[in-house]
Amino acid sequence: MTRPEPSYLRIAAELEKRIRSGALRPGDRVPSVRQIALQWGVAIATATRVITALREAGLVDTRVGSGTVVTAQPALSGPVTPQRTGPSPMVRPRRASGRRARGAEVLSRDRLLRAAVTIADGEGLEAVSMRRVAGALRVGPMSLYRYVAHKNDLLAQMADHVFGEDVLPDPGSEHWRSRLELIARTQWALCRRHLWLPRVVSFTRPSLAPNMMAHTEWTLRALDGLGLPIEIRMREAMTLHALVITAALSLAEEHEAEHETGMTLAHWMVTQRARTDELFASGRFPLLAELHEIMVPDLDAQFDYGLDRHLDGLVAYIEAQRDG
Secondary structure, eight states, X not given: OOOOOXXXXXXXXXXXXXXXXXXXXXXXXXXXXXXHHHHHTOOHHHHHHHHHHHHHTTSEEEETTTEEEEOSSOOXXXXXXXXXXXXXXXXXXXXXOXXXXXTOOOOOHHHHHHHHHHHHHHHOGGGOOXXXXXXXXXXXXXXXXXXXXXXXXXXXXXXXXHHTSSOOOSSOOSSHHHHHHHHHHHHHHXXXXXXXXXXXXXXXXXXXXXXXXXXXXXXXXXXXXXXXXXXXXXXXXXXXXXXXXXXXXXXXXXXXXXXXXXXXXXHHHHHTHHHHHHHHHTTSOHHHHHXXXXXXXXXXXXXXXXHHHHHHHXXXXXXXXXXX
16 A cells, blocks of 8 residues: 655645746745645644755755745756656655765754754744754754754754854943944844844843853943942843844844735735725824824834933933932
8 A cells, every 4th residue: 555645745746846837936935834834734844844855856945034945946856747656856855874974064063053043044933943954964863962952952052153143342432332332233233134033032031151141241341330230230231132132023023924925014004004094084093194104114213213212311320320
């Protein structure tokens, strides 16, 4: 009796047909993991295996900021036909080998984390799993446990890894406000590069992560000489970081919404126009109606405003402490 084909191979074959028929052309974005899960009614893990199979076949590639797209020159494997009875050659699962191939890179913590970060950047945090990272590295999943204890440990190490991307100046600007602005904008840029990052940062149960701790230590030193107790300096460091993370969460949510729906924020606002016109025509919200005509959501501008007003408030607080 023939065993039924795994669902991820069946879905991968369907997407392969779209690619080879030209329905999906080089550079086109293929359905995301979430879209596959919803459209075919499968689990996220199964949808992730679909993308992995297509990638290993050379049909798709992950690009930072663009997601998973059709490669410029898809691999030349045999076509998939409705009559085929077995898996397409391009999606045949690989057997994990305990012996490292000649010329293959040696697995290391840095290489593992770089692979995991690349997956999260291109496909979202849901795509990151021990099996998915192992597949990208072409190693057995168990080999990863030499470096990470479990998935949460992997996410924490990924966050710490990217916090080490930027070298903070020592000592930096002479003025404390310029130093705080620098650290906040550095972290904002970091969250822009890695949209998943705000979701793995915890304020109540922070990781003992050296690179993240270095950012906090730098912020505490930036407040030297102001006469502030260490407890207040720590609260300021946490508040400043929270300001960045909160704004970055909105940025990530908007990016995810655009990726999932294929609709930009401007386009979405157009689709809501009839409803907003109806609400504002009632006269209940005259000030909001006025703003609606002149304002376009700009998360960078919102972050700039929040940062400036926060630092203005800190200036007033420091001056009040001195006067008191």
